[in-house]
Amino acid sequence: MELWYKEPASYWEEALPLGNGRLGAMVWSGTAQEKISLNEDSLWSGYPQSHDISGAAEYYLQARRLSMEKKYEEAQALLEQNVLGEYTQSYLPLGELTLDMAHPEGEIQNYKRALELEKALSRLEYSAGEINYTREMFISAPDQVIVMHISADRPGMVSLKAGFSCQLRAGVSIEENRMILDGIAPSQVDPSYIDSPDPVIYEDDPEKKGMQFCAVLEIDSEGGEMKRLPEGLEVIHADSVTLFLAARTSFNGPFRHPFLEGRPYKEPCFAELQAAREKGYDRLLERHIEEYQQYFNRVSMDLGPGREELPVPERLADWDKDVDPARFTLLFQYGRYLLISSSRPGTQPANLQGIWNQHLRAPWSSNYTVNINTEMNYWGAETVNLPEMHEPLFDLIRNLRISGGNTARIHYNAGGFVSHHNSDIWCLSTPVGNRGKGTAVYAFWPLSAGWLSAHVYDHYLFSGDLDFLRQTGYPVIHDAARFFLDVLTENEDGELIFAPSTSPENQFIYHGKVCAVSQTTTMTMAIVREVLENAAACCRVLGTDQEFLAEAEEALGRLPSYRIGSRGELLEWNEELEENEPTHRHTSHLYPLYPGRQISLEETPELAEACRRTLELRGEESTGWALAWRICLWARLHDGEKAYGMLKKQMRPVNGSNPMNYQQGGGCYPNMFGAHPPFQIDSNFGSCAGIAEMLMQSTEETIDLLPALPRAFGTGMVSGLRTRAGATVAVSFRDGRLEKAELKGTMPQERELTVCYKGRKKKIILGKGMSVSLTEADF
Structure with missing residues (x-):
């Protein structure tokens, strides 16, 4: 359950995503320079306005x-x-955090970067000269901070310079071991498809100002020396370095003005950083994994053997061959990972x-x-x-x-x-x-x-x-x-x-x-x-x-x-x-x-x-999200082979060097983001839903097992899927046939349900805490 690569990201669609629902980061994992592209889900242009047109009803x-x-x-x-x-x-980028790394002389070797889906953790390993370096990064939901830990296997070998950049109106200030990016969003940003002479507008009138925002980085080093620079912070010869980043905006709901009625945005960042620093890296990581896994671990899936020994780009290169069914398990769980990472209670929707x-x-x-x-x-x-x-x-x-x-x-x-x-x-x-x-x-x-x-x-x-x-x-x-x-x-x-x-x-x-x-x-x-x-x-x-x-x-x-x-x-x-x-x-x-x-x-x-x-x-050709819709449609028609054909095209590699090429066919980028193109995440989520539909469908009264199972998914299992019929389902299959299904009731009242398999039906009674096991022989 990881996306891994032999080289750093060379463009955004190769970087790897982290998120806690509110904070987002794309991790590039360069060796000479680490770049973290930052987002905060409430950072948008504009302010509340009414655009209703008087008299429109008559027209x-x-x-x-x-x-x-x-x-x-x-x-x-x-x-x-x-x-x-x-x-x-428009939804806006927060900025970029860059870390210019100093290494001993010598060739960079043994490079591997990965996104571990089961831990929501980015991990980079490489060696420079005789020194082995490790970077780990995650975004904590319980503690609302971005955390990166950089270490080496010899003392005093971690040195870096940290800096912020931002496309919005913003300034950077340095306070002790903190670096603060403080800015304001535009009052108006026209869509990219509109030919506008002045597409990004900042207003001086307080009633037309956009929302304020900040990102605050705090650095804690083990050993070494820290220096304040005019443009950032420098750490010299540390044993290890931990970076904590918090970010907030003044957004205070869709109907309150973000400048005149905005929510405090700096003070919460300082409080979150202090609390994170007191817990320390190991405790933060433990809390992060425990909280995240309560969601991610609910569903397990195995669609067959895979080629996990290959990096993602090599697995995608064989998109049209039936040699790696595990990549569809990866795509499914990546979709679940992305939803947990981009949509949490209390955040903005994805x-x-x-x-x-x-x-x-x-x-x-x-x-x-x-x-x-x-x-x-x-x-x-x-x-x-x-x-x-x-x-x-x-x-x-x-x-x-x-x-x-x-x-x-x-x-x-x-x-x-x-x-x-x-x-x-x-x-x-x-x-x-x-x-x-x-x-x-x-x-x-x-x-x-x-x-x-x-x-x-x-x-x-x-x-x-x-x-x-x-x-x-x-x-x-x-x-x-x-x-x-x-x-x-x-x-x-x-x-x-x-x-x-x-x-x-x-x-x-x-x-x-x-x-x-x-x-x-x-x-x-x-x-x-x-x-x-x-x-x-x-x-x-x-x-x-x-x-x-x-x-x-x-x-x-x-x-x-x-x-x-x-x-x-x-x-x-x-x-x-x-x-x-x-x-x-x-x-x-x-x-x-x-x-x-x-x-x-x-x-x-x-x-x-x-x-x-x-x-x-x-x-049978279309854009990324449209292919995902077709997976679901073919699955509803119980045509597993057609659904599988669409699913394979979702794994088709798309050249990300020109990500704005709307005419290029759908598929996915090297980081497995869905390619419309350009990037749209709906195809990731639609594919995840489509795989679930291939394995199980439900109405208020029926559960259909393996309705669109393709030949390529000959042997495997899935557990933890939920139904409209008041049950969770675990189902295993071998050589394309049902091996065993276990249904557990979730509704307080007992109800009669119909379980379907290949046109045959079985009536069962389920209530909360009850379970029923079925095999093919029961139908």
């Missing part, structure tokens, strides 16, 4: 009328000119890059892209036994319910709440695009609140936590449903639809022109259906809101059915339209297959076959 209603008349081009132009507002703000970003203007602002990417980050959270890491997303949703309530009222004359395809730390809920021609294809998509609400309902299903459902889940689901009920309109067949609508980032040909806005789409109506079904289920479970329940059930009975096209495919729009890009990366209309559960092989075989045909027509 929305006009666009709806035009779409119902099938004047799609006119509807799109109207929306783009009148209802699209400002872009989100963004497009988790918490790791080096760019002042990151790709797509490294924001919350909620037309799939943010949701994909959390697809596996419950199944892979990390429900706590889901919590930051719930915090974002709760806050979007506030800002999105205003947007629903102002933009749609509706109750409830709405959000569109982008958000940020300030909980922007309005459609972006800034009145740009052609932007509706991504910007006008008022469905994300609905999709996000499915996450809170899923958390309830996995946990059975009625208090959570009552206090958090149902209020969110109710308001997402309320918005949809208020905007649904009758079509010519008397059905209720959400109009106008787009299918995320895809377009069609209409009357010879490329267009994105139609009457409605399959994904739109799938999300509407799912939200109304979840809202109705909540009302029944909680015994509440009977009038609302009746309204939701009446609307559900009038939603249109899914339609199959002339090629046997599931239609993407409300009518059969020519696709502008037949191999488009988004497979949005397959939402009811995955992550939704409205289409299945058993319950809706004809629609499942249409989903299969759709995937065949879309082709």
Whole structure:
């Protein structure tokens, strides 16, 4: 369970990530110079602002009328000119810590750097001359500090100079054995894809200033001498050196001004450093590993033998050969590691890059892209036994319910709440695009609140936590449903639809022109259906809101059915339209297959076959995150070989020397970060979820064992996966066949469940503390 390499990182996508949910670091592990790229999850540009557009609702209603008349081009132009507002703000890099190392003369030998997933520990070993050096680094969640320990096997051989650099407005000061980076974030950072003459703006007006931030480094040396330099700190001839780094911002919530109402940010750093120094390196490491492993060790996996004797780049070079099934175990556990490292209770949710970003203007602002990417980050959270890491997303949703309530009222004359395809730390809920021609294809998509609400309902299903459902889940689901009920309109067949609508980032040909806005789409109506079904289920479970329940059930009975096209495919729009890009990366209309559960092989075989045909027509090449979605979709269709084909492509090495090459095919970088390209972490999380789906799937009442097991995973096991049916699952298999499954009940009340294997079924009774063992002979 380690990623290891024979050379230092030469670019960012070769460095190795550490994180505690809030603090992030990319470790380059150079010998002459160590470079640590730093992030803090609340460091964003901007401050709270309202971007709701007064009068937008009237234009929305006009666009709806035009779409119902099938004047799609006119509807799109109207929306783009009148209802699209400002872009989100940007997630920012904190800075870089550099350590210039002094070594005795001699060739660098025996080099090995590694990221140990089981300990969340970066480790570097090498020799210089006759001296053997070791660096260990981790980021502690219990103590909220970054810690690095540098040692040599002879006394007095550790010498270094430490310095900070930063792309933001910041200064460095030296106090005793501390080095302090203190700065302020920009008030505005335009997206990298916008051609702006002044893309990064710092305001002098206090009401428009961005958030303040600091990083504080403290050095503790064993032996040797420490010097204060104008630009940093120097340690000379120490036996060993321990570095402690703390960082904070003045962010005080999405609705408080970070400069005028900011939280203290320096004093907590000093307190954290003092507490860390008093504990010392060994105790800090012990506390870090113990806390981290309570999450990581919940799930074990073995998919077969591997080539662990090879460094990662050599293992990736054989991505298309069936010689190293253990690399998929590594990919799965790396996904779990990254989620633990980038999303913890009380932190910000994982963004497009988790918490790791080096760019002042990151790709797509490294924001919350909620037309799939943010949701994909959390697809596996419950199944892979990390429900706590889901919590930051719930915090974002709760806050979007506030800002999105205003947007629903102002933009749609509706109750409830709405959000569109982008958000940020300030909980922007309005459609972006800034009145740009052609932007509706991504910007006008008022469905994300609905999709996000499915996450809170899923958390309830996995946990059975009625208090959570009552206090958090149902209020969110109710308001997402309320918005949809208020905007649904009758079509010519008397059905209720959400109009106008787009299918995320895809377009069609209409009357010879490329267009994105139609009457409605399959994904739109799938999300509407799912939200109304979840809202109705909540009302029944909680015994509440009977009038609302009746309204939701009446609307559900009038939603249109899914339609199959002339090629046997599931239609993407409300009518059969020519696709502008037949191999488009988004497979949005397959939402009811995955992550939704409205289409299945058993319950809706004809629609499942249409989903299969759709995937065949879309082709087998795409971007990184889109390949991850296809893994999950093929797994839901119980096609292990197709899912495995997509999974292999996730391991395809991508040249990171040009990481901004959007046109290069998907795969992964040398550090196994997902390559869109550029880097997006959603493909890591989506692949992790997809592997879990290949081995086990669940509904509220069923558990499907090994539904999409490929031949390459002939013999192995997984334990600790969670289900919606109130059980954790351990399953072992040999030569592609079930060897043994053990199911342990997690719900307080006993319930009857159906366990499925290769189309055969077995009824069992499970309750909390109960367990059932099954073999293939039991089916």
